[in-house]
Amino acid sequence: MLQRLNHVALAVPDLQAAVATYRSMLGASVSAPQSLPEHGVTVVFVELENTKIELLEPLGENSPIAAFLAKNPKGGMHHLCYEVADIVAARDRLVASGARVLGDGEPRVGAHGKPVLFLHPGDVHGTLTELEQV
Amino acid sequence: MLQRLNHVALAVPDLQAAVATYRSMLGASVSAPQSLPEHGVTVVFVELENTKIELLEPLGENSPIAAFLAKNPKGGMHHLCYEVADIVAARDRLVASGARVLGDGEPRVGAHGKPVLFLHPGDVHGTLTELEQV
Numbered sequence: 001m002l003q004r005l006n007h008v009a010l011a012v013p014d015l016q017a018a019v020a021t022y023r024s025m026l027g028a029s030v031s032a033p034q035s036l037p038e039h040g041v042t043v044v045f046v047e048l049e050n051t052k053i054e055l056l057e058p059l060g061e062n063s064p065i066a067a068f069l070a071k072n073p074k075g076g077m078h079h080l081c082y083e084v085a086d087i088v089a090a091r092d093r094l095v096a097s098g099a100r101v102l103g104d105g106e107p108r109v110g111a112h113g114k115p116v117l118f119l120h121p122g123d124v125h126g127t128l129t130e131l132e133q134v
Numbered sequence: 135m136l137q138r139l140n141h142v143a144l145a146v147p148d149l150q151a152a153v154a155t156y157r158s159m160l161g162a163s164v165s166a167p168q169s170l171p172e173h174g175v176t177v178v179f180v181e182l183e184n185t186k187i188e189l190l191e192p193l194g195e196n197s198p199i200a201a202f203l204a205k206n207p208k209g210g211m212h213h214l215c216y217e218v219a220d221i222v223a224a225r226d227r228l229v230a231s232g233a234r235v236l237g238d239g240e241p242r243v244g245a246h247g248k249p250v251l252f253l254h255p256g257d258v259h260g261t262l263t264e265l266e267q268v
Contacts, residue, residue, distance in 0.1 A: 001161030004184045008142055008214060010260045021259060025231040026216075027135030048216070050138045050184040055259075075260035077211035078143060082160075082182070097159040125146045125155060125189075126209035 001090055003083040007045075007054045011065045012075040014055035015042055020056070023044050029037050030055075039111045067086050079118070079128035087115045087133035099123040107133070141179075141188045145199045146209040149176055149191035156189070158182055160244040173245045173247075177229050206266050209220050213252070213262035220268035221249045233257040242265070 012018040017032060023029045031045040040063035053107035056078065058066050068078055084090045087107045094101060100120035110116030110132060119129040146152040149167060156162045165179040174197035179183045180187035182218065192200050202212055221241045228235060234254035244266060246252030253263045 002156075002182060004144070004186070005139070005182050008139070010259065010261050018259045021257075022136075025228065025233060025257075027194065027227070033159070046136070048136060048139050052213075053139070072260055074256060076255075077214070077261055080187075080211070093161070094159065097264055099159060122208060122209075123155075123159075125152045126206055127144050129160075 001084055001093065003052050003085065003129070004134075005129075006081040006083045007052045008080055008095070009054045009056055009078045010075060011056050011058075011068050011072070011078040013057070013073060015044060015055060018055045018057075018075070019044055022053075035059055036064075038109050040066075043111065071097055077128050081116075081130040081132055083134045085129045085133070086132060087117060090131050091117055095117065108118075135227065136268075139185050140215040140217045140264075141186045142214055143188040143190055143212045144209060145190050145192075145202050145206070145212040145263075146202055147207060149178060149189060152189045152191075152209070158186075169193055170245050174200075177244070178246070186213065193261055204258055207244070213264050214268065215250075215264035215266055217268045218265045219267070221251060221265060223253055224265050224267075228253065 019030050023030050029047045033042050033044050035042045041056045042059045044055050063123040094120040107117045111120055115133045117131050121128045149235050153164050157164050163181045167176050167178050169176045174193055175190045176193045181193050190199055236252040241251045242251040249267045255262045
């Protein structure tokens with residue numbers, strides 16, 4: 001079911017400072033920031049040869065990463081996203097295994113315009129896990 | 135400087151249970167466990183198309199992941215490892231940027247038999263970051 005690792009998402013309190021770290025200190029290619037108000041984040045992509053790292057900064061009220069940053073004020077590793085071929089088949093398999101899909105249990109359109117779902121980290125050994133149909 | 139994402143390391147309290155989750159619930163290919171007593175972990179690899187996820191369980195006294203699991207008893211995301219072409223050049227660039235290399239500041243031989251270093255998470259916006267010369 002799991003195919004490629006689509007991205008690793010890191011939450012950061014100050015996106016501009018994080019971009020400087022990845023560009024200057026770590027010598028990585030980093031995209032321009034994109035504001036995604038409907039997802040409550042501003043995002044940049046650290047472009048690696050085989051995958052990407054998403055750096056996420058909260059945007060607006062009720063950002064989905066605000067609680068994480070309140071607990072981890074310096075930032076940290078937020079979630080992993082794996083690609084799957086069929087998100088509905090994936091959801092059915094997960095639910096049959098007893099896993100909890102966050103929200104109303106249905107795939108929704110994620111920040112990349114593709115159908116996604118998030119699994120409860122308590123069902124994946126403490127790691128918040130996103131699946132995306134590519 | 136950063137090239138491929140070599141792996142994402144997840145610490146888990148029960149490797150056998152985690153292997154079952156990744157194999158049966160998530161449909162991934164998972165390697166046989168390897169005990170690395172000199173590194174204080176038992177490891178399996180979740181083999182994805184473009185990178186791998188390392189699941190780490192503490193082994194023996196003084197495991198380097200014991201403190202993390204004491205704070206995160208269900209497990210969680212432990213570190214990211216990026217490939218670099220030249221670990222000594224990378225170390226010099228990092229030190230010149232004011233970043234702290236853990237341990238004695240020198241690259242050492244990591245769990246894959248390659249030279250590695252770890253950066254202090256406080257210098258990378260809260261994410262424990264490993265560099266490996268491949």
